[in-house]
Amino acid sequence: MPRSAYLDEAVKWSRDLTKMRVRGPGDTERAMRSIEREYGVEYGVLWRLRYRRSQLKDIGVTAYMRLKAAYQAECQRQLRMLKHEIAITEAACGAASDPVVQAKALVRQNGG
Numbered sequence: 001m002p003r004s005a006y007l008d009e010a011v012k013w014s015r016d017l018t019k020m021r022v023r024g025p026g027d028t029e030r031a032m033r034s035i036e037r038e039y040g041v042e043y044g045v046l047w048r049l050r051y052r053r054s055q056l057k058d059i060g061v062t063a064y065m066r067l068k069a070a071y072q073a074e075c076q077r078q079l080r081m082l083k084h085e086i087a088i089t090e091a092a093c094g095a096a097s098d099p100v101v102q103a104k105a106l107v108r109q110n111g112g
Contacts, residue, residue, distance in 0.1 A: 003057070017046075
């Protein structure tokens with residue numbers, strides 16, 4: 001894989017990871033700081049991937065691997081949260097309700 005492909009992958013993980021952590025408009029910096037605290041991906045790395053992609057030529061192996069692990073861990077966290085929400089909705093609406101059926105299909109599709 002060319003170096004730029006690794007960088008493009010890191011940019012995607014960084015954006016998706018930040019998107020999963022943002023609570024609302026104007027919350028990007030807080031989200032990136034929380035990713036740094038929780039997963040050890042430096043804020044500066046996240047910032048450069050988000051705002052200075054065109055100036056980057058490559059990404060270090062350590063930063064790449066931390067970002068990959070953080071992305072995978074956050075996806076698993078989001079899946080656990082979805083399963084919890086499904087259980088709550090199922091208790092309130094029943095197992096045959098459309099939202100529960102659709103959410104369970106989404107979880108199955110994503111390996112949960």
